[in-house]
Amino acid sequence: MSTVSPFTLLGRSSECKARRGQLTTLHGTIQTPVFMPVGTLGTVKAMTPENLKEIGAQIILGNTYHLYIRPGHELIRRFGGLHGFMHWDRPILTDSGGFQIFSLKELAKITEDGAAFRSHIDGAKLFLSPEGAVHVQEALGADIMMALDTCIPYPADRDQAIKATALTARWAKRCREAQSDTGQLLFGIVQGGMYADLRREAIEQLVEIGFDGYALGGLSVGEPKALMEEMLDATADHLPVDHARYLMGVGTPEDLVEGVYHGIDMFDCVMPTRNARNGMLFTSQGRVVIKNACFQQDPRPLDETCGCYTCRHYSRAYLRHLFQNREILAYQLNSIHNLHYYCTLMAAMREAIQEDRFLDFRRHFYQQRTEPFA
Numbered sequence: 001m002s003t004v005s006p007f008t009l010l011g012r013s014s015e016c017k018a019r020r021g022q023l024t025t026l027h028g029t030i031q032t033p034v035f036m037p038v039g040t041l042g043t044v045k046a047m048t049p050e051n052l053k054e055i056g057a058q059i060i061l062g063n064t065y066h067l068y069i070r071p072g073h074e075l076i077r078r079f080g081g082l083h084g085f086m087h088w089d090r091p092i093l094t095d096s097g098g099f100q101i102f103s104l105k106e107l108a109k110i111t112e113d114g115a116a117f118r119s120h121i122d123g124a125k126l127f128l129s130p131e132g133a134v135h136v137q138e139a140l141g142a143d144i145m146m147a148l149d150t151c152i153p154y155p156a157d158r159d160q161a162i163k164a165t166a167l168t169a170r171w172a173k174r175c176r177e178a179q180s181d182t183g184q185l186l187f188g189i190v191q192g193g194m195y196a197d198l199r200r201e202a203i204e205q206l207v208e209i210g211f212d213g214y215a216l217g218g219l220s221v222g223e224p225k226a227l228m229e230e231m232l233d234a235t236a237d238h239l240p241v242d243h244a245r246y247l248m249g250v251g252t253p254e255d256l257v258e259g260v261y262h263g264i265d266m267f268d269c270v271m272p273t274r275n276a277r278n279g280m281l282f283t284s285q286g287r288v289v290i291k292n293a294c295f296q297q298d299p300r301p302l303d304e305t306c307g308c309y310t311c312r313h314y315s316r317a318y319l320r321h322l323f324q325n326r327e328i329l330a331y332q333l334n335s336i337h338n339l340h341y342y343c344t345l346m347a348a349m350r351e352a353i354q355e356d357r358f359l360d361f362r363r364h365f366y367q368q369r370t371e372p373f374a
């Protein structure tokens, strides 16, 4: 596979590990740091591709496990891959399914060959090998594919972490060797549990195999925030400086700021879209729970500083009215706002790093808050 990194480092903070870069894929170049909206089943819930472009989404996520089960990768291949199927012409990253299979717990059986599991839809017996996971992602046409891994739960004892990390490394090599020459990128996933030394060893093993980018997996799995930060601090800058660094499943706006501070380039999380559907909205002053009675007659936009479609056209009173009546428009307008907030936060961090004022940005970000996000 290609050994030239598709990632270009464009600048670094002189005060911390924050960095500015760009990642070139088959469907375009992504400016980093970047947040990737999650579109598990080939749709970012309640958002059209046009909505996503308007809020500044550069790349979105799909999920191998879910799409493999339904509607199936061969059907999607016939529709021009995920890009043709969902009418999205910008980059797509597909997660390999390692996390979903881990979440199945007893419903999944992990062996050296791969993961045997039952469909959560109809209970059918299914199997994903590392080679199969790459084959499915090639059929989906993902610009960035993820190696099949075994996500280690929290807490996990050292022996459990050693075994799962070693298996993940063997699977990673099989994924890299299974790739066709399609130009699609493949990222390796670092496990190691909450053991910094195991994580650093895992990084060395993955770098030895050689990937197009590297993801930190096995985090945001229920561990205390301080422990995730400890792992970030101990490992992020052991990742190759000239390759993209992706922190999987993270996180709140604060997590994004702290992740960039530690030198992470890419993030994904269902939080902005899931919170939107639950009426929990992110603003520069902190969180707004739109169902609260205090908003019943509030004529202000969600966030006076926000330029999104929702804040340009609607009052908090109207958004509360929609949410209380479970109107479909509530989920659309709330999702537009929350994803605009996340993508604008990333754009502001990219600019701050470019102008070498990231620590000032970070101080101002916290000063504005009247309360932390959950």
Ligand SMILES: N#Cc1ccc(CCNc2nc3cc4nc(N)[nH]c(=O)c4cc3[nH]2)cc1
Pocket (backbone or CB within 6 Å): 095, 096, 097, 098, 099, 100, 146, 149, 150, 151, 152, 189, 216, 217, 218, 219, 220, 221, 248, 249, 250, 251, 269, 270, 271, 274, 275
């Ligand atoms: N709202 C909300 C909300 C829901 C869930 C989460 C936790 C997401 N955490 C997370 N996603 C992950 C995906 C992952 N994928 C793979 N293949 N491997 C991982 O270790 C992995 C680890 C993850 N950790 C965070 C916020």
